[in-house]
Structure formats: C-alpha cells, structure tokens
Amino acid sequence: MSKVRVHTFSVSLDGYGAGPNQNLESPLGEGGPLLFGWFFATRTFNAMHGKDGGSTGIDDSVAARGFENVGAWILGRNMFGPVRGPWLDDSWKGWWGNEPPYHTPVFVLTHYKREPLAMKGGTTFHFVTGGIHEALERAREAAQEKDVRIGGGVATLRSYLRAGLIDELQLSYSPVLLGGGEPLLEGIDLPALGYQHVTHIASPNVLHVTIAKQPRYRPVLKKRVPRVSMLRRGI
Structure with missing residues (x-):
C-alpha cells in the first residue's frame, strides 16, 4: 500500500527545521546548512548532483531509502524558491539547475x-492553488501505487x-543548536493524532528517528441483552 511520508528531514536538537532569516543567499536560514551536514557528505547526495564519491554506511543507507518507491513529491512554495507574491514571469525554475533530483x-x-x-x-513542477488536500489528491493520482513524499x-x-x-515521518536529529528559526513540532500533539515512535538508529553524525501513524481500533462492545428478554428470563 502506498504511503504519504517524510524522509530525512533534518531537525536541530532544539527542534528547528530551518534557521532564522531565510533569504536568497541563505535559503535554509542562519545555521540551517549545519542540519544537513550529514546528508551533504553521503554518496546519495553526490549522486543526486551527478558527482561521484561520498560516504557510505548508515547515513547513506537512510538517505537512499528516501528515494525508493516515490512516485510524486509535494513541496511548499518556499521550498521551491524565494519568489514572493504573484509570479511575474517563469524565469525562476528552482534551486536545482536544469535537472532537479x-x-x-x-x-x-x-x-x-x-x-x-x-x-x-x-521532473515536472505543477503549481497547486487549492491547498494541501488538492495537492495530495493530485500527487496520489500521479504516483499511482507508489508513495507520495512531502x-x-x-x-x-x-x-x-x-x-x-502523513503516514510516516522520518526525522534526522543533527547535534546542532540553532536557538531560533522555524520549529517543526511545536504545539503539535503527535500521540493525540495517532503517531508513535517506531524505530531509531544512530550514526556518528546524526540520530534517525521514524514516527508513524498507527491504525485506530474501535473497542469491541459486548452485546447488550434487551430489557424485555431479561424480564422474560426472570433476570
């Protein structure tokens, strides 16, 4: 069964997924690139950019799994680029050059x-104005039986x-303190939403944690004996 999942999303020890003061020169904010130091060193990251080499081992294995069985992606506009307001033209084509990963x-x-x-x-970028549900519906249709990665x-x-x-959330906690920026989980009660810790694995560089949404089971209620039947039986 296909999933909606997040993978290798890096978070600081104090809970920030991006640093403060994001702009064209610092798209991840001040200190933000430190969150992804473990990923930038992997063979998977180099391969994404047409380069050879890079580290193998736990971090590379986790990074590589993030691209398996993915049939479509969803990105926020800030993830696509720094342009704000109406699109004045089509000149901005993302951060990734002519061949996005x-x-x-x-x-x-x-x-x-x-x-x-x-x-x-x-890669084809589709720009969705109808909100998160429309984007997910279209991504699921495009992915067919594969996963949708946010x-x-x-x-x-x-x-x-x-x-x-989100069915599965894989976070990579880097040993970095940003002190500010965009908090990822602040004010979100994950257990109340049905999420539980599933696995974790550590490398010398980062702690990879997987959280998944668990199926909700209704309690099995005992069948009640109708009152009239109880009277007939002398109860």
Missing part, C-alpha cells in the same frame, strides 16, 4: 497560478501533520 511529478503549494514546468530528467519546508510539514495526513 526528483525525476517525478512535483506539486508545489502556492496562492498564485502558474503553468506546469517540465525539466530535464523527468519534501518540506517546515510550514508545509506542519500543515500535513496537523491534518493527520
């Missing part, structure tokens, strides 16, 4: 219409979490 349909949440953007390598940023993940729409 997704190689699937990608659905970008925005308040402003824009025509789909086809890129080299099989890439971020923080506000997008929080929206899908609050709605209980």
